[in-house]
Amino acid sequence: KAGVTQTPRYLIKTRGQQVTLSCSPISGHRSVSWYQQTPGQGLQFLFEYFSETQRNKGNFPGRFSGRQFSNSRSEMNVSTLELGDSALYLCASSLRQRLDTQYFGPGTRLTVL
């Protein structure tokens, strides 16, 4: 079974631009969660989508948004990029059941110049 895939793996943008990151979950998984990883803040939960609906949200500004499609693939968008948005963005998928766990993708490394 293929794992979680994320595209692109690396991205360089400038301040003020916007960016869209993509995540394809493991086949059969309907929940997709997004995390931001930075050296200073560690791993922080952004949001979770299940059945095309946002189910959970972390403490991030409205510039960070996401969506999920009917095939469970998810996209994350960051508008008006700031230097502090430079991070590794990780996506995780799961079945979303009580005895379930999350499986992470390799991440997208975003650098904002």
Added chain:
Amino acid sequence: GEDVEQSLFLSVREGDSSVINCTYTDSSSTYLYWYKQEPGAGLQLLTYIFSNMDMKQDQRLTVLLNKKDKHLSLRIADTQTGDSAIYFCAERERDNFNKFYFGSGTKLNVKP
């Protein structure tokens, strides 16, 4: 949100045992996890423990949970250079299947 704390660094010699510690604050957590992250890679699930268990063993890995002290540890027996990575503990909210709180990670350095 919940606080999950880990020491930042651990250095051991190849063949020794490594013990990585974690403390958490949410006493209602149902599951606690250990993930491994190698340079340039995402997180790899190593093991997890249900909150009503005290110990779980999986090959070279032993997880100990002290619910009273809210302390979780991961012991790696016969540590190898390939075990060098950052190890994260994480807790999952009781009533929220997919809301996880991660520690800052412990960087394990294994010297040959």
